[in-house]
Amino acid sequence: MASRANPIARVAGGLEVGWLLWRAQLQMFMNQTIRSRQAGRIVATIIGAAVILLAWSWEAIITWIGVQAAHRVTARIDAVHLLSLAFLGYTAVLVFSSLVFSLNALLLNPDLDLLLAAPQPVESVLAGRMVVQVLRLLLLSLLFTGPALLVLAIANHDPLILVILAALYLLYPVFVVVIISVLSLLLVRFIPAGRGREILTVFGVALALGVNLLNFLLNPALRDSGFSRRPGAPLSLPDVPAASSPWLPSGWAGRSAAAILHGDLPAAVGWASLLLGVSAVIFAVGTRLSGRLYLAGWIQAVPPRRRHLTPARTRRLKGAVPLLSPVLASILVKDWRMRTRDLAQLVRFVMPVVFLFVIFGLRFPRLLDSVRSLGEGPAEAMLALIPAWVLLFSLSISLGLTAVSLEGKSIWVYAASPNTTWRFLQGKCWSAAVPTAALVALVALIAEILIRPGWLWAATAVLLAVSLAAIVTTLMVGIGAVFARFDWTDARRMMNPLGVFIGMALFAMITGISALLLGISLALAGATGFPVFTTWLAAMTISVGGALALAALGLLIGNQRLRGLELG
Amino acid sequence: MLSTRLLTKRYGSLTAVEELDLEVSAGELFGFLGPNGAGKTTTIKMLVGLLRPTSGSASVAGIDIQAEPEKAKARIGYVPDSATLYDKLSAREFLEFSGDLYHVERRLRDRRIDALLKLFDLHERANDFLAGYSRGMRQKVSLAAALLHDPQVLFLDEPTVGLDPQSARQMKDILVDFCKEGKTVFFSTHILEIAERMCTRLAIINHGRLIAIGSLQELRHMVGQDGQSLEQIFLELTGSREEDVSAVLRGLES
DSSP: GGGGOHHHHHHHHHHHHHHHHHHHHHHHHHHHHTTEEEEHHHHHHHHHHHHHHHHHHHHHHHHHHHHHHHHHSOOOOOHHHHHHHHHHHHHHHHHHHHHHHHIIIIIITTTTTHHHHSSHHHHHHHHHHHHHHHHHHHHHHHHHHHHHHHHHHHHOOOOOOHHHHHHHHHHHHHHHHHHHHHHHHHTTTTSOHHHHHHHHHHHHHHHHHHHHHHHHHHHHHHHHHHHHHHOOOOOOOOGGGGGTTTSHHHHHHHHHHHHHHTTTTTHHHHHHHHHHHHHHHHHHHHHHHHHHHHHTTTTGGGGOOOOOOEEEEEEOOOOOOSOOOOHHHHHHHHHHHHHHHHHHHHHHHHHHHHHHHHHTGHHHHHHHHHHHHSSSSSHHHHHHHHHHHHHHHHIIIITTTTTOOOOGGHHHHHSSSSOOOOHHHHHHHHHHHHHHHHHHHHHHHHHHHHHOOHHHHHHHHHHHHHHHHHHHHHHHHHHHHHOOOSSOOOGGSSHHHHHHHHHHHHHHHHHHHHHHHHHHHHHHHHHHOHHHHHHHHHHHHHHHHHHHHHHHHHHHHHHHHHHHHOOO | EEEEEEEEEEETEEEEEEEEEEEEEEEEEEEEOTTSSSSSHHHHHHHSSSOOOOOEEETTTTTTTTSSSSHHTTTTEEEEEEEETTTTTTTHHHHHHHHTTTOOOHHHHHHHHHHHHHHTTOGTTTBBBBBGGHHHHHHHHHHHHHHOOOOSSSEEEEETTTTTTTHHHHHHHHHHHHHTTOOEEEEEOOOHHHHHHOOOOOEEEEEEEEEEEEEEHHHHHHHTTTOOOHHHHHHHHHOHHHHHHHHHHHHHHH
């Protein structure tokens, strides 16, 4: 029946469903914020709104200054090309966000069945989802650039600047959202949607790594510190000449935006109309195609391949860890299994190491030479700890802060068991601190061996790194417990932003104070004639002791929060 | 074996459970019935220590669940209504984890796991990840985990949801055998037929208040009509009336 509906009705139905969904999302947003009747949420909403207003004011001021400067200085800028490049860059963002959105909205979100059961053609439901995504992107674009557009409109005495650019924001994402949605529906005929999310995570990491590598190899600012400097290479950023091609949507949007900024309304409307026409055709065709692909079914309709343990792995991992009680050992082993078997979780382990390689590894020969030239001593030993410290920062945040929330809705298993929350936190500390400290120790050891600051300094530096790794991760576990959410099952969303902020601030504080103490110890030895090693050890002890006290406090507060937790 | 005294749970102005007094003896298979939102799950969660009562007390196997939660929990087995398990663990690994949490000695734990996996027909898929399990299979794994440490009281929240007829029958048999050993089962259900056939005693809760308690025969006496089914008694006591439903449906037609 759905396939017989006429195309205009399907598209109109899509717009209608999209509007209904959008309205429902707005209602949910309002219910969770200002209508929540919860003081904390209302205050958070007001603070959030105030922060946005502040950012908007700042943006407006900067834009105003920019406009005034532009009036005084004549700069030769190819506005069409620049704006087209901006739209092309935006396309990359659109592609990735649409991939995630399409997988969730078209395949994974549980309300899809409810919508498909309604007397609406499948095409309209799928098109409705796309409309929601386009509206969401419009809102985000306006959120980020709205004040700038307003200032431009006021400064140029042309309110149509606001209208045309908002129209471009609305129209430009359409083709990307539709194409990606159709491709996602096609893709999940071969890859299960649930697995798709994991594949996207890996794709995201690969993309980030690729961008970093390209940046390292191509960015002139980095060439003199790397090994790929090409003599005589032009000192300009990589350009994409095709961005402003009149045959590409980025070129149309760029031309339309540039035209309205120069006051050429007919040209602006002309290029925007072209974008509108093509977007409408793509939306109509995409709606039809997505309906067909959806109805053709996807791989989840067939029984999924059973994932199981090989007998060898079953034998190897029995859940026992020497020196740990069975409860602590079982939490450690269980968390290790969960993290290493879930691709999205595994990436959390691997990503910091990969980026460490990108940041330090690629520049390593030059860095090594620079540090070695300093000779032997405590300062060199500390410099060698920098890669381990970067790794610690990343791992303590990603493993420590998420350790408690990792339980998700399965927290009832532990909560119903005859164990205290304190013991649970102990287990979580072990499960996060052991891999973090092990990896930090490994990286610190390798760096110290390569830099050779003297075996005594190297040994104390590694000891300091391992101690602080365990302590800082413990602190993060405590913070994670304070901000734990167990109703989140999605691994990517397990970090509370405020928790991350506090965790990062405390990490910076511990790092700063430790560095300061170690610096003071060296200065003190120089000034008083005390043996450097003595003042150095004293500084290390104070640093570790202080961090330990902070971690204990974090755990105590975290434990209080967990004790007060009710699983209703 | 299980008793509550004026057990109350309030969420702000909403009273989920109000002054609940219950006494359940050893060897009883106790059914806890009530319409949706009556307070069944809240009561069970208070009894297993997942929620703190606003007032009143509860003890399981003679141990106050609030005063000595760990001690009481060691004697409790709990199967929630929709058991969320660890998707990336196999059933065997999950049971091992559960056994360790309940301090079951390793060799005994492994022996019991083998027996329970066989009992629930899960042994062939014991090494499959739980992510691939159906709802009924997950329910079986939850029950196996709840039985693993040999509890004295078993709390089950809607245990038959998602089970096929054979599995539901198997679960009934297991629960009956469990009670024959002098242990107690406390379970909530919507399926009155099951409660009618299995339970030694029943309690009906509505709007957080206990409105009836006793054997089926005692409940029949309470409503004053012998020979009534549990469904009729339930509807009578909870005030759900057939004529109201018909009137609403007729209204929809016009």
